[in-house]
Amino acid sequence: MSGSKARTQAIERVTDHQPPATFFSLTDAPGEVFGFNVFTKAVMQKRLPKPIFKSVIATIEQSKPLDPAVADIVASAMKDWALEKGATHYAHVFYPLTGLTAEKHDSFFEPGDDGGSIAEFAGKTLTQGEPDASSFPNGGLRATFEARGYTGWDVTSPAYILENPNGNTLCIPTVFVSMTGEALDHKTPLLRSQQAMAAQAERVLKLFGHAKPGAVVSFAGAEQEYFLIDRSFVLARPDLLNSGRTLFGAKPPKGQEFDDHYFGAIPDRVLAYMLDCERELFKLGIPAKTRHNEVAPGQFEIAPMFERSNVATDHQQLLMVVLKKVAHLHGMECLFHEKPFEGINGSGKHVNFSLGNATEGNLLLPGDNPHDNAQFLVFCAAVIRSVHKFGGLLRASVASATNDHRLGANEAPPAIISIFLGDQLTDVFDQIAKGGATMSKDKGTIIIGADTLPVLPTDPGDRNRTSPFAFTGNRFEFRAPGSLQSIAGPMVTINTILAEALDHIATEIEASLDAGIGFDEAIQKILQAIITDHGAVVFNGDGYSDDWQVEAAARGLPNLRTTLDALPELVSPEALELFSHYGVFSDREMHSRYEIAMEQYALSIGVEARSTLEMATTVILPAAIRYQTELATNIASLKAIDVEADTTDLEGLSVHIKALRAGIAGLKGALAHDSATSTEEEAAHAGKELLPAMAAVRGPADELETLVADDLWPLPTYQEMLFIL
Ligand code: ADP
C-alpha cells in the first residue's frame, strides 16, 4: 500500500465503511412508508372537526387568511399526533439567507401544578415563534435593539416529524421576518411572488373565457446532483471539511473522459445508501423518483417528483439534510458543492418549473385544440419576454462564490441566459413573427386561434443540455442554479418576472379588445409583438461554443461571468421597480439581500483563502521539503563516494517549491491587506485579489503532488477520493 500513513489509514477505513447487509432490507413497502411522518391532509381530515378541516384547506388551497380560532384546535391535534409519534420537542423551521435550514427546538413539556409535567402546545405557539436569531444575516434590516426575528407558521407546507434515535421532533415550516414584517428568509418572498404571479395568470385566464379560474400555482421539481466520497478521506482533507471543495489536487490519470460512469450500474454501497435515503425521504412525504449516476466518477443525481414550488423548496432543503445525514450513517460524505474537484464535472440543481391550476391543469402543456394552443403560446411567450427582459436578474438569482466555479465551465450552462425552445416551437414562433404582420394566412403561416399547432412532443428528444433555460415539452428547466443553493431564489425570480410578463400581456389584450379588435387577432398581435421584441433570447445552438459568446453580445444579451458582475442586477432600478411593484420585496429588503449576498461571497472566499494558506504552509510545503531533503541527501551521499549524481529531479522540484513559497507569500499579503471599508469592497477584494492569489498557491502545489514521493504525500488524492468507494 502506497501513500503516507494518514492516507493509508484513510484508505483502510473505507473497507470498514462498507454497509452491513441489513442496510439492504427495505421491509416496508414504499406505499406504506410514504408520508408516514407528515401531518398530511388525510391526517388532518381524520383528526380535525369538519369545519376546522375545511377552513385549513381553504387557507392551503385558496390562500384564504387563517382564522386564529382554528389555530388552537389545529395545534392541539398536531401535538397529540406528534406525541403519538414519539416527539418530545417541536421546532419552528426557517430558511435564513445563509441558504441553510435553521431550527429552534422547544420542549412540549412544561412543569404542571402537581410537580409532574404536562404537554402544552397552544395555537399561538404553533403560529408564531421568537427564535433568538440575532446572528442570522439581515443586511441592515434589524438594528440591534430590535434584533429579534419572528417565525410564522406557513400553513401551506405540511408539518413533519424528524426522527432521531434519542427522541423525535415535530417540525413546523415557518417564515422568518423582522419585527416590522420585513423578510429575513427565503420563504416569505417565495409566498409573496407566488401570489403576484397567480393574480396575473388568473387575469389572463379570464380573458381566455375562464370565468372562475382555480388558483394558479407554480410547480417546481429540482434535480439534485451530488458527489459521494468515503468520509475518512474528508477527515483527512481540511479543505473539504472547511469549504466543501478541494483547494488542492492534481488531475488523476483517469478522469471522466470515458464517460463510463454516466448512467452506469450504481455501485452496491451507493445503492444501499440511496435506498436508505429514499425510505427516509418517503417517510417525510418527499416523492424521490429517479436516481442515477452522473457524468463524473462518484457523482449521482436524485430527482423528486415536482410539487407546488413552496412545498418543493422546503422539501428540497430537507432532502439535502437527509442526504447528508444518511451519508454519515454509511461512512460517506455527500458533497453538495458546485465544484468539489477541479477538472471534474461540477454539480447543478436543475429547477424544472411550470404553472397551472385545478381547472386548466399545466398551462405550459401544448393542447389538442386551437384555443388551448393559443393559451399555451401566450404562457410560453410570457416566459420568453420575462427571461429576455430580466435575464440579468435570473443570473443574479444563481450567483454565489461556489457556483462561479461551475457556470460557464463548458459542462454547465454559460453565464449568458438564453432560452432553448426546440426546433418545432421555434418554428411556430417564427411563423407568428412573420405572419402576424398582415394578418393574412399565407401558406404555412399560423393564425393563432384558427389553426391547430403541429403536435409538439411532450418529451422532445432534441434536448439541448447546453442551454440555461430550456423548454422540455411541458415545463421549462432552469439549469443554472447551483447544487448547494436553495431553489427559493430562482423560484422567486421566475414567479415575479412571470407576473410582470402576464400583467403586460393581459393589459395589452384588454387594450386591444377595448379598441374593438377581435380576440384571436388580439392574441396574434401580442404574440407577434413579444416574439419580435424578445425573440433575441431564443437560442437553440451550442451554448458552450465560443461563437455563442460573440453572437450573444451582438444580440445584446448580458454575459455576467462572475458573482461580482451579477449581483448588482439585484439593485438595478428595473429590479427594484419590479419587485416593489409586485409586492415581493421593498427597496430596503432588496438592498439587504444584495448586501448579504456580497457578504456571503466575501466570507466564503475568505474561508477558502485562509484554508489554502494553512494547508500550503503546514501540509504541502513540509512534504515537499522532506522530499527535497531526501533528494539532496541522496546527491550528497553519491558525491561523497565519487559517484556522479543526477540533480535534475532536485532542480525540477526546487523550482516548484520556490513558486509555492512565492505563492504563499502573495496570499499572505493579500489576506493581510484589509483596507475594505464596505461589503462591496470586501467582496471585490475576495474576487479580484484572493482568488488569483489562491490560484498562485495551488498551481505549484499541484505540480509538487506529481513529483513528491507518494509515501510522503499527505493528502488523499483525486484518484483515491473519486474511485475508492
Ligand atoms: P431530466 O434529467 O431528463 O431532465 P428527470 O426525470 O431527471 O429529467 O427530472 C425531471 C424533473 O422535472 C423531475 O423533478 C420532475 O418531477 C420534474 N417535472 C416534470 N414535469 C414537470 C412539470 N410539469 N412542472 C415542474 N416540474 C416537472
Ligand code: MG
Ligand atoms: Mg435535467
